[in-house]
Amino acid sequence: MDAQHPELKLPAAPAVVQETQTAHKDKLRARRWKEGALGYLFLAPCLVLFTIFLFYPLVKSVYLSFHLTDPRGEVAAFVGLENYINLAASGQMWNSLKVTLLFALYTVPAGIVLGLIMAGLTHAKLKGMKIFQFIFSVPLALSVSTASVIWVMLFHPSMGMFNYFLSKIGAGPIQWLTDPSWALISISLMTVWMQSGFNYIVLLSGIQGVPEDIVESAKIDGAGPIRTFVQIVFPLLTPTVFFLSVVSIIHAFQSFGQIHLMTKGGPAGSTEVFVYSIYKEAFINYQFGTGSALALTLFAIIMILTFIQFAVLEKKVHYQ
Amino acid sequence: MSMRKSLNKAVIYGILAVLAALMMYPLIFTFMSVFMTAPEMNQYPPKLFPSSLYLGGLQSVLELIPLDRFVINSFVMSGIIMIGQVITAAMAAYAFSYIQFPGKNAWFAIFLSTMMIPWEVTIIPNYLTIKSWGWMDSYQGLTVPFLASAFGVFLLRQFFLQLPKELFEAAKIDGCGHIRHFITIVLPLARPGLASLGVYVFLTNWNMYLWPLLITNSVEMRTVQIGISMLQFEEYTAWNIVLCGVALVLLPSLLLLVFGLRQLARGITAGAVKG
Incomplete structure (x- = not known):
């Protein structure tokens, strides 16, 4: 290929360098993105479980404490701080x-x-x-x-x-x-x-x-x-x-x-x-x-x- | 000088012997009672030693309550929680020690703070959640809320950070990705840490009381801890039979202690412990 189009190679050279540079950057960004995604993937089981069984209950507790409930745990009435008082x-x-x-x-x-x-x-x-x-x-x-x-x-x-x-x-x-x-x-x-x-x-x-x-x-x-x-x-x-x-x-x-x-x-x-x-x-x-x-x-x-x-x-x- | 030294020694041994006897007495009482008959147990003054190696009590307790069923339930529950916690904790610990991802430090701080949330605050909503999912009287109800623990993440992170960094660098040059590095290098090297966490988690959950009390109603799903305490309230149960049950429940934990004390001690001393 080079032998057939020798004239094309020289002017094209800077563009190729730039191209490989951006390609390199893209690759780096892709790799970083992949690494980040992998991090969250490894964290996912803990995150899901903590959200359902720790963070949500914490918020729900606060919510419940401002309400009266029926025996099934359904909220019956908002009472504000009355429970605490x-x-x-x-x-x-x-x-x-x-x-x-x-x-x-x-x-x-x-x-x-x-x-x-x-x-x-x-x-x-x-x-x-x-x-x-x-x-x-x-x-x-x-x-x-x-x-x-x-x-x-x-x-x-x-x-x-x-x-x-x-x-x-x-x-x-x-x-x-x-x-x-x-x-x-x-x-x-x-x-x-x-x-x-x-x-x-x-x-x-x-x-x-x-x-x-x-x-x-x-x-x-x-x-x-x-x-x-x-x-x-x-x-x-x-x-x-x-x-x-x-x-x-x-x-x-x-x-x-x-x-x-x-x-x-x-x-x-x-x-x-x-x-x-x-x-x-x-x-x-x-x-x-x-x-x-x-x-x-x-x-x-x-x-x-x-x-x-x-x-x-x-x-x-x-x-x- | 040597007189004083041997006197010191004698005093130390003396105090230790008295302390050991006092600390062991409730357990000695339990294991002595295992071999006593019901009339022997009800005698006054109480007998300290059984007159023979009577095994009828053990037989009666197995006839009276489905202890084997309780033991299986406890084993399945503690086993699932142990495996689950080791897996989730190892994955999160790996992410925190080897992977670069945005928000890493913030997430670590959040994980740290979850150790401050006491279980009383979460137990009412969790009970309502499990109930609304129809998970009462089931293994998933007993185990799923406990499959992740911040404590496990910290314990394993400590272990992972102590592994030599060069190993990972060398593996990276060989083109080894995170998943392969995690499974083929980190996990095998961190085996002592995984064992510590495993033994600790198993024992804590084998001994769990309040959650199984709330979640299980049927006899088939009861764990040993609930089963054994119910035995106490059966009015006509003879004491020797109750204590036979206690002894049988204690046996696996004692065996675990004999073989896993070092791992357990490492788990306990690794930092804060949630009870």
């Missing part, structure tokens, strides 16, 4: 808020201290620690229903093991789950036990992340194991403890199963935590409007609490 005026919401705060107070510090003790002791370089590490992780296998069923039996007023052991040391029987002043404490005991595996694993991995040489040099300086732990290890562990306290408080505010299974919020509302109120409102009384208002209130409370923790507590956290 009624909740704030009723003693029930304040009671469940109080119960939930108490529940968090009983379970979170106790759970963290217990986890610290177990993690601190099993981190010692001694024989057989693997066995103890496994034992303390076992509660991870528990579900809220298996744990609750077991403890309902342990708590039984006449046949339960706890009152039997108490009678052995001469203490009177306790109405664990039916005495309003004990019920929440009993559920907290069970909850601390149930969550101990999780706390333990988190704290143990935190301790394992503390640099060995720092601990060793403290020991060489003559610090005993307890002093080493309190003065050297714990400050380095504060990010983990902080993380755990944030997660535990959120967990405490979201507890439901053990209350549903052990006391149904009773006796006399003494264990009616926030999520149980939501459940009762929405799925027993079929008031999806007020139920949604309660759920959004809880969402706001959790957000505020988490924010406060980050604003106040995090300043005391020692990041390396």
Whole structure:
């Protein structure tokens, strides 16, 4: 071809260069477009599911909370902020808020201290620690229903093991789950036990992340194991403890199963935590409007609490 | 000095033994009760150990409730959710770590923020959605809302970002596209991460309580967690039978713990955890 039309080649050359340049640009754009499309393709399953089961429900909750509904969940009437106003005026919401705060107070510090003790002791370089590490992780296998069923039996007023052991040391029987002043404490005991595996694993991995040489040099300086732990290890562990306290408080505010299974919020509302109120409102009384208002209130409370923790507590956290 | 050291050791072992006994007691009680007969269980003072390896309780619980059916339901439910979450999370994590697309950072921030939405806020609308689709008492109703999780995306993204970059560069020069790179290089290399997510997701959903409670009404669709808690409320059920049920339900989770503790621990410590 070149030999047949030698005169055509020279003047045409710049145009060809330009053409290949635009072709190259087009190709690049096409490739970028393809890459972008591929990105969204990979994201698509998550995006679709999140839209249907997270974003839409969030909007729907807000919508429902401004309405009254019939038992099928159909909106019956627009009531504006009335659901919220009624909740704030009723003693029930304040009671469940109080119960939930108490529940968090009983379970979170106790759970963290217990986890610290177990993690601190099993981190010692001694024989057989693997066995103890496994034992303390076992509660991870528990579900809220298996744990609750077991403890309902342990708590039984006449046949339960706890009152039997108490009678052995001469203490009177306790109405664990039916005495309003004990019920929440009993559920907290069970909850601390149930969550101990999780706390333990988190704290143990935190301790394992503390640099060995720092601990060793403290020991060489003559610090005993307890002093080493309190003065050297714990400050380095504060990010983990902080993380755990944030997660535990959120967990405490979201507890439901053990209350549903052990006391149904009773006796006399003494264990009616926030999520149980939501459940009762929405799925027993079929008031999806007020139920949604309660759920959004809880969402706001959790957000505020988490924010406060980050604003106040995090300043005391020692990041390396 | 060595006196003090061995004293220290003894104290540590002592505290650990007491703690271990206290923590294990409720489970020991459960597994002891499995081998007790109903009269043995009702004795006062309560017996700590069974007098023989009685297996009648296990038999009775299987006759009383369709536990095998519950176990199958729980397995199918947890299995579908596990596979689904691993797939959707791996795909999204791949997009976030290897693909350049417009709006990447914004989407990542949005994904991050979904972890802040607590399930109580979504459960009422989701219940109404599933109900309106006629998905009550079905596997799709039990599983579909849980097939994607932001937590899984983050966990796997961490793993993917730690893979050596040179591998991808070399593959690119060989003309390997994203899909092939994802399937033949990234997924096999990220197996420990996929296993961590899988074990974690399986166990959480095996233990799920509120959603199956709301979504299932028929006995055939009940999961173990609901089935076992219903047993408690059957008034005339003997305790040993209930605890036999509990033990049978606990067994798979305990086995999973024995073989997958390391993966599980990695999943838990990877960051925030949704309960």
